[in-house]
Amino acid sequence: MSKSIIKAAGLFKSYKMGATSVDVLRGLELTIKKGEFVAIIGSSGSGKSTLLHILGSLDRPDSGDVFFDDENLNGFSSRRLNKFRNKEVGFVFQFYHLLDELDVLENVYLPSMVSRSIIGWFGFKTQARQRAAGLLERFGLADRLTHKPYQLSGGERQRVAIARALMNEPQVLLADEPTGNLDWQTGNDILNVFTELNKAGQTIIMVTHDQRIAQKAGRVITLVDGRITD
Amino acid sequence: MYKIILAFRYLLKRRISYFALFAVALCVFVVLVVMTVLSSLTADFKEKTHRITGDCVISSRSLAGFPYYEDFLKTLEKQDIVEAVSPVIKSYAIVKTPQNEQTLKIVGIDPCSHNRTTGFSDFLYYKNFTPLEKVADFNSDGKKTLTGYPDAGSIFTPASDTNMPAVIAGIAVMFDRNSGGKYNAPISLPTTEITITSFPITAKGTLERAGTSVVASKTFVLGNVVQTGCSADWENIYLSFNDAQNLCGLAGEPKRANAIHIKFSKGVDINKGCAKIDSLWREFAGQNKDLAYSNLFKNVSVQNWRDYNRTTIAVAETQQALMIIVFAMIGVITVFIVFVVFYMIVCHKSRDIGILKSVGASNGDLMAVFMVFAFLTGLLGSAIGSLAGWRFLVHINQIEGWLFRHFNFQLWDRTIYAIGDIPNKIDLSVLAIIILSAIAACLLGAFIPSRQAAKTDAVKTLQVNRL
Ligand SMILES: Nc1ncnc2c1ncn2[C@@H]1O[C@H](COP(=O)(O)OP(=O)(O)O)[C@@H](O)[C@H]1O
Numbered sequence: 001m002s003k004s005i006i007k008a009a010g011l012f013k014s015y016k017m018g019a020t021s022v023d024v025l026r027g028l029e030l031t032i033k034k035g036e037f038v039a040i041i042g043s044s045g046s047g048k049s050t051l052l053h054i055l056g057s058l059d060r061p062d063s064g065d066v067f068f069d070d071e072n073l074n075g076f077s078s079r080r081l082n083k084f085r086n087k088e089v090g091f092v093f094q095f096y097h098l099l100d101e102l103d104v105l106e107n108v109y110l111p112s113m114v115s116r117s118i119i120g121w122f123g124f125k126t127q128a129r130q131r132a133a134g135l136l137e138r139f140g141l142a143d144r145l146t147h148k149p150y151q152l153s154g155g156e157r158q159r160v161a162i163a164r165a166l167m168n169e170p171q172v173l174l175a176d177e178p179t180g181n182l183d184w185q186t187g188n189d190i191l192n193v194f195t196e197l198n199k200a201g202q203t204i205i206m207v208t209h210d211q212r213i214a215q216k217a218g219r220v221i222t223l224v225d226g227r228i229t230d
Numbered sequence: 231m232y233k234i235i236l237a238f239r240y241l242l243k244r245r246i247s248y249f250a251l252f253a254v255a256l257c258v259f260v261v262l263v264v265m266t267v268l269s270s271l272t273a274d275f276k277e278k279t280h281r282i283t284g285d286c287v288i289s290s291r292s293l294a295g296f297p298y299y300e301d302f303l304k305t306l307e308k309q310d311i312v313e314a315v316s317p318v319i320k321s322y323a324i325v326k327t328p329q330n331e332q333t334l335k336i337v338g339i340d341p342c343s344h345n346r347t348t349g350f351s352d353f354l355y356y357k358n359f360t361p362l363e364k365v366a367d368f369n370s371d372g373k374k375t376l377t378g379y380p381d382a383g384s385i386f387t388p389a390s391d392t393n394m395p396a397v398i399a400g401i402a403v404m405f406d407r408n409s410g411g412k413y414n415a416p417i418s419l420p421t422t423e424i425t426i427t428s429f430p431i432t433a434k435g436t437l438e439r440a441g442t443s444v445v446a447s448k449t450f451v452l453g454n455v456v457q458t459g460c461s462a463d464w465e466n467i468y469l470s471f472n473d474a475q476n477l478c479g480l481a482g483e484p485k486r487a488n489a490i491h492i493k494f495s496k497g498v499d500i501n502k503g504c505a506k507i508d509s510l511w512r513e514f515a516g517q518n519k520d521l522a523y524s525n526l527f528k529n530v531s532v533q534n535w536r537d538y539n540r541t542t543i544a545v546a547e548t549q550q551a552l553m554i555i556v557f558a559m560i561g562v563i564t565v566f567i568v569f570v571v572f573y574m575i576v577c578h579k580s581r582d583i584g585i586l587k588s589v590g591a592s593n594g595d596l597m598a599v600f601m602v603f604a605f606l607t608g609l610l611g612s613a614i615g616s617l618a619g620w621r622f623l624v625h626i627n628q629i630e631g632w633l634f635r636h637f638n639f640q641l642w643d644r645t646i647y648a649i650g651d652i653p654n655k656i657d658l659s660v661l662a663i664i665i666l667s668a669i670a671a672c673l674l675g676a677f678i679p680s681r682q683a684a685k686t687d688a689v690k691t692l693q694v695n696r697l
């Protein structure tokens with residue numbers, strides 16, 4: 001019986017839109033175990049992205065707790081939260097979200113630069129480049145290291161984004177509709193990357209609104225009315 | 231490290247950053263050029279004014295002058311703080327030159343003591359020739375170097391064996407200036423006769439009658455001309471103290487002078503020195519208040535060289551004050567441009583802000599990215615501006631000459647302004663101040679946008695256009 005890595009308890013989140021307020025999450029409970037590949041499925045606007053952002057500490061719930069390795073994120077200082085985003089989770093977004101001013105390799109080792117001072121970075125640079133290049137090679141992008149993001153296709157960009165998310169060897173990969181902007185074949189390739197990673201032990205939480213894609217995951221959970229229905 | 235990399239890339243890859251860069255460069259350029267030119271003109275003008283005036287002046291507002299100046303000179307000479315003193319006659323006269331008649335200020339000086347008190351001989355146009363040398367032998371720059379004046383006392387001895395004493399005229403009194411700023415080739419000095427006609431004034435302040443006429447007249451030859459860059463060039467004619475005293479009627483008992491110029495010893499603070507002279511003068515005037523014509527003492531005041539020349543210096547200082555106000559406004563405009571440009575960049579790059587936060591960048595890191603960006607903009611912009619300003623200043627006189635030849639345009643009309651070349655020596659401390667101010671302006675302008683960047687909600691920037 002493997003241990004839980006993320007646990008959400010009683011998450012509430014609502015957005016005020018003028019006079020009305022939209023309750024997106026209503027007492028959501030969720031447990032993800034180490035090494036799981038979980039697909040969260042729900043219709044558009046059901047709060048999947050909101051949930052993922054809260055799990056990765058990019059956003060805060062109105063109430064409720066997120067436990068990571070049995071530690072409550074609510075108790076973290078903002079410094080510790082930055083470190084958490086840098087080290088423990090890796091985000092993959094629907095629209096890749098690469099930095100246009102950096103080339104492919106730089107985009108990938110960006111997380112490793114963020115956590116280091118200038119001097120620390122110079123000591124680590126070679127190692128970081130090696131790891132980034134290794135990841136890119138693994139995803140079939142060995143000859144694209146010095147390209148700029150706009151020179152790549154959607155599928156290639158998404159693989160760069162995945163490499164970036166994996167750069168600091170995070171415990172959990174958080175993917176928000178990673179195939180949402182790709183054609184079926186390319187999306188399938190990306191999903192195969194995820195299954196490969198999961199086989200190697202990577203915990204993955206993937207959000208999608210597409211049943212067929214969700215089938216690839218080990219567990220599918222559905223988000224309805226701000227709660228999980230298994 | 232990524233902060234510096236990103237800041238650099240934003241600067242180089244975003245076309246809008248070039249606007250900020252250009253604005254900073256332009257401001258630095260303008261401020262550097264104008265500051266270099268105007269402030270050295272002003273500084274130069276003040277320095278020359280100081281040199282031809284001396285440190286302190288005791289002067290009478292009355293053309294009748296003040297008596298017993300010789301006694302007071304003795305008192306002054308005993309003071310430790312005083313290095314040199316020079317009694318001076320100052321009045322107005324009608325001066326007839328071969329070309330015309332004009333009203334000029336006549337200044338009577340004892341060459342030796344005046345030269346010790348002021349830098350008078352530094353301003354002589356013809357630097358070196360013996361009194362008996364023919365001026366015609368000299369090129370127009372007076373460059374032919376002979377033995378020089380035997381001593382300063384001989385400057386009123388003419389450069390030829392005539393019986394007439396010499397005068398020294400302001401350069402613009404004698405020579406025309408062409409529009410290129412050069413004085414026309416001078417006339418032959420020793421054959422140029424100059425007649426000075428004045429109205430002698432008695433100690434009572436009334437016109438003195440010499441026979442049936444109320445005027446005194448004397449003819450001189452031109453001994454030299456003086457070029458100061460100040461009003462003396464077109465207002466003054468210098469002659470020996472005794473001649474001037476006679477012409478102005480101040481030689482009768484008690485003898486009078488119009489002013490005493492004073493040079494202080496090295497290290498004496500000018501204001502403190504003037505205060506000391508002022509108290510000495512009051513004491514002297516008090517002790518001699520029962521002597522004849524001591525009423526003339528009431529017209530006398532003690533001033534430092536600045537106050538004495540305040541009318542002309544005030545003009546220069548007003549210019550400088552205006553310049554500083556204009557520059558302050560340029561600074562405000564720079565801040566504003568940088569603010570707008572950075573605000574736009576932050577809006578434009580809000581997605582990047584979200585991305586950086588998602589990989590663990592803190593608010594402070596994001597602020598730093600944009601502040602480094604601003605710093606680089608300021609540094610690079612002012613480097614470009616200084617470089618351009620430097621090149622421009624190096625060639626400013628050629629550029630002005632070219633404009634003059636082709637478009638008849640001159641920044642300072644040399645027939646009006648007594649300047650030669652436009653000064654173009656960059657003061658490095660001024661340059662440093664300008665660059666630091668430009669960087670400060672960039673940081674200031676970028677501060678609010680950077681803080682906004684830091685506070686941006688990552689989630690909102692990462693959400694893709696929901697319809
Ligand atoms: N910043 C926001 N302000 C207001 N409403 C928001 C905001 N973010 C999300 N919402 C609303 O919350 C709901 C859930 O959004 P989201 O989590 O993005 O859904 P999903 O990813 O499942 O499509 C939507 O109705 C959306 O309109």
Ligand SMILES: [Mg+2]
Nearest residue numbers: 048049050176
């Ligand atoms: Mg979504």
